[in-house]
Amino acid sequence: MKQIQQYCSAMDKIKHDPACKQEVLNMAQRNQIHMTKRSGKIAGTAIAAALLAANIGGGYLLLHGRNQALNPPVATEIESEIDLASAAETAALPCYVSRMQEYYAGLTGEPCDFDFTGLGRDFENVSAEDENWRVELKAVTGCDWILYYFYDVTPLQGQSWEQFQQEHPRMEAEVFGGGRTDHLERCGIMPGAEHNPEDGAWHCYGRVFNSSAQPFFHADKTFCLRAQISTAELDTEVTREPLDFVSAEFPLEESDGFNNIFEAIYIGQGANMLGMDPAMTRYAVTPFGMNFFSDPYESGKRDSNTYTDFGEQSFMDITFTSADDGSETRMAVYDGIIGYHEEEGTGIQYSFAAFERPLDVTKFAPENDVLTAEAAATADDVQTTETQTITEVPVQDYEAIPRKAPADVPCVVYGARDSLTGEPFDSLTGPYPDTTPEEYAQFEQVAVYSRYAKLLVNGREMKGIGEEISPDENNMLNITFAWTPDENVKNQNISIDILPEPVFDDPIAYGKSEGENIVIIEPYKFKDYVDPETNVVYPSSLPEAIAAFKPDPAAENCVPMRYSMQIDLSKVNLQESPRGKQLTFLVDYHAADTSGSKKDVIFRGEYILMIK
Amino acid sequence: MEQIYDKHHESVYRLAYAYTKNRADAEDLTSEVFLRRFTCGKTFDSESHETAWIMRVTINLAKDLLRSFRYRFTVPLEDADLVFESPEESEVWHAVMNLPAKYRSVIHLYYYEGYSVAEIAKISGKSETAVQTQLYRARKLLKNALGEEFSHETNSAILQRNG
Structure with a gap:
């Protein structure tokens, strides 16, 4: 006779190794000390650097690539999530902080108390409406490579969730500047949001990926938000705002090259969109994700930007390994784009991977700023050049053409x-x-x-x-x-x-x-x-x-x-x-x-x- | 900390094992669960809340692992050092282990840990209907794999565990 109890009796034989106990307790105690330090109760740069390394990285190991050029963390900038959480209880958070936290919490199902202070800005009275819907831009946050913006949709006629879904009133965003435009990638209701309006309005978000090798801010971009209400055919530009909150805080680093990044994204195709696989020798890590760039290569194209997204809930994740004790922090990649940007015979391949939860990387000092300088120079050259943007559907191997x-x-x-x-x-x-x-x-x-x-x-x-x-x-x-x-x-x-x-x-x-x-x-x-x-x-x-x-x-x-x-x-x-x-x-x-x-x-x- | 660890570590480890099917990953997950517990700064209204939190974190971390790049490309071998009392026990064990992870977990939580459908729903963040459906499908799959002689009816031993 086969019974489910036999599974239970077999499972009883699976015993946890008692030796693990002390190891876990020791690690927990170290972590507690670490957090105490980060709250500023212990002084000392060397200690702080070591403790930081025990957290998520005095250095990175990523996929097959290894960064050896990273500077030690800057102790004086260390802050504690715990302190920030405490502070949040006593002071109202900026809208962009609370909304970003709301977004990640909805994505992961776990509370998010990451402090995004300084990485965004709020807006007042930036809205558009027709007789049915009011769409109001609330805040924007992000970095050189990805922007999240947040808006509210208020039903003016008491519309239901179903009507909201059908008519899909939304705010779309573009980033203008340097002869280039980056378009909205996604927008809609906040992940995990209730189907009822919150405070009379649905909380929504939008996301713009940087689809080139040029940082948003360094090319002096202007953030232009456009409100579009599809049901009323209203297409109104409501504001143009500079990305003055985006700084060089998360600059590019050099690495030995992440040679398998494209394989990781396009498993099975053997080659990427270019039919070549240049090593991704530069990268930037921000709380929002990780961006990869290749060295420039010769291209026959004068002006082209081709990219595709690799989908929500993609299968890749990135592991950050502490150089100090080898402990790992694994960041699931929730979404991203991959593509190449070509101008005047030179191309750069890029990919941006958006994390499923924020990563605290503020302690990592930049080693150099190679791409920043290049991008600024390039942007000056293309002020009057019309950019051709093509979004491609990934071509499947196996000749699986519907x-x-x-x-x-x-x-x-x-x-x-x-x-x-x-x-x-x-x-x-x-x-x-x-x-x-x-x-x-x-x-x-x-x-x-x-x-x-x-x-x-x-x-x-x-x-x-x-x-x-x-x-x-x-x-x-x-x-x-x-x-x-x-x-x-x-x-x-x-x-x-x-x-x-x-x-x-x-x-x-x-x-x-x-x-x-x-x-x-x-x-x-x-x-x-x-x-x-x-x-x-x-x-x-x-x-x-x-x-x-x-x-x-x-x-x-x-x-x-x-x-x-x-x-x-x-x-x-x-x-x-x-x-x-x-x-x-x-x-x-x-x-x-x-x-x-x-x-x-x-x-x-x-x-x-x-x-x- | 030690008290919390002693109380929950076997349950966490076995649930992690039910997901990962190998000891090394289960140990890593268990360690991570307790590290989170000891550093999260949470206080719980009751022991049951704490237990639910710990089990939920275990599930979430296990899901993260199964979704991870590394895990998908290095499918772990199932441990082969289990000694079974009978061929039937081996068959049932392997049938459960061969279920898709979401079915394995619900079978484990319901039959091994003895949680009710409502409790599993709370732990896993699903609706009770979804849990019931998964249980139904898991039993069907087991029946399909093990034949008509398979029984998922619980006996007094299970009820004691539940109690």
């Missing part, structure tokens, strides 16, 4: 089934016993969608979990995802995210890199289906699309989408199970509006294939 299916491809293939048993969903009493009527109605609509999606592996349709499949003679699995939405859905950006093992629902990519075992899967966004006559995307919301959905696979407006790819099983790290080796992944089907912000998953397919 295409419209030929007209004779059958559309209706996949029923809404229990992913575990393969049985049709007739009721929700089993897996979802607490479903509310609203959720039930939503689920029914989702189930309708899912009936029009299918997964084919080596030409065979997969219907559930645990199906056995054999690779072809070349040890390949030929996988095709197909989905046939109707007209209401085709007017939206449709995307399919394919996720490996259903661990945390993060869209992550497996890949192949230098002999490591990986599956290659990346999200892919399908084309826009914007009405060519009106240039309007409608219905603008997922709920509307669901409500209007009347699947008719025979109709002309039914646009089947197919996404085919191959998985080489010799490169795949299959999971072991009592029944044999298995490959597990999820497929999420999304709809999004033209802002690029992904809306709710419409439905999800979950597959565990037993490989024979």
Whole structure:
């Protein structure tokens, strides 16, 4: 008899090594001393430097690169998070500090008390409104490489969260200066924010990445914010503000070169966007993230800036290692961009990785300011040059190019089934016993969608979990995802995210890199289906699309989408199970509006294939 | 500090192990959890709040690790030094260990640690419905892997643990 208790009895045999106890207690005591020092109760530069190193770095080790040129930390600037937290209790924080803390807390689910004082500015009465919405810019914070700005959206007609989502009133931002423009990357409701307006307004954020090798401030940029309210077609520039709070506090350092940074970002492609892989020999670390730059290289292009983002919740993280005791601080990279900037025959490759939580780097003195000087000179040269900005969708390896299916491809293939048993969903009493009527109605609509999606592996349709499949003679699995939405859905950006093992629902990519075992899967966004006559995307919301959905696979407006790819099983790290080796992944089907912000998953397919 | 460590370290370590499936990472996670506990400066209303906080931090750190670049590209080998009482125990153990991490964790918290669905929801920051769904799916997966003879019904030993 196999019982769950047998798991418990086996787990009882897993014992924690008693030797760990003293080690942990000693480390904790050191850390307490460290914090005492940082609050200024102990004097002495040497001690402070050592204690700092014990925290997050008297030096860095990052990926395969190692920085050896870093100066020791500056003891006199050391401050304590604890002191700052205490101070916060007695004095009102600037808006940009509290909002940045709110942002990170929403992102990680943990309180953030990092002090951003001096790294931003607040605004008063910078707003735009129409009869429905008021959008007010509250604050901006950031560094030379990334800016976060915060704004409030107030419903003037008592609109609901659903209406907020549909109409998406927002503030978009651009950074002008030096003949170059950096655009908004993302904006929207604060991570983890409640669906009800806070103090009568939704707290929102926007983010601008620096898409070049030129620092924001050093090229004397002007920060220009534009308010756009999509429903009223209001597109009003509300302010232009200098980035006077951005300073050279986080300058560029030199390193031995982070040769694998692009591999880390584009696993499996073997080469980056340039088809070359110059070492990233310079970098800047700020509380918000880390920026990498290559040495200049010769380029045939006169003026070009090409970049792409590598997605929220990307799979890379960066480890900072103390030169003193080797302790590590691992910073998850939440989002970022990668690209190259070319001017007058010279190019620089760059990448910015935004941290999921702030990093205290204020103690690290700069070794040099190489790129700052170069960037300033370059900016003078291009004052009158028009910059060409191209945003590229990452090209996938494996020739996984989505295409419209030929007209004779059958559309209706996949029923809404229990992913575990393969049985049709007739009721929700089993897996979802607490479903509310609203959720039930939503689920029914989702189930309708899912009936029009299918997964084919080596030409065979997969219907559930645990199906056995054999690779072809070349040890390949030929996988095709197909989905046939109707007209209401085709007017939206449709995307399919394919996720490996259903661990945390993060869209992550497996890949192949230098002999490591990986599956290659990346999200892919399908084309826009914007009405060519009106240039309007409608219905603008997922709920509307669901409500209007009347699947008719025979109709002309039914646009089947197919996404085919191959998985080489010799490169795949299959999971072991009592029944044999298995490959597990999820497929999420999304709809999004033209802002690029992904809306709710419409439905999800979950597959565990037993490989024979 | 020592008292807190003694009270929770085995639970933290085993939960970390349930996520990472290897001792070295579980030990690292356990150390980090207690370092955070001892340096966070928090005070808790009750022991149960403190326990929930510690378990939640364990889960968050374990998730961070599983998401990390290093972990994804160096899949750890499962420890092979466990001696099982029977082939069935080995099968059940490996079936649980082969579940996706989110299912492993909910199985561990529910059956091993004896937390209720509501408590797991609080610890993991999920809704109770989501926890129930994960439990349901985890049991189904175990049934699928172990066959119809598998039973997830708890006996008095588990109830005692829960109590």
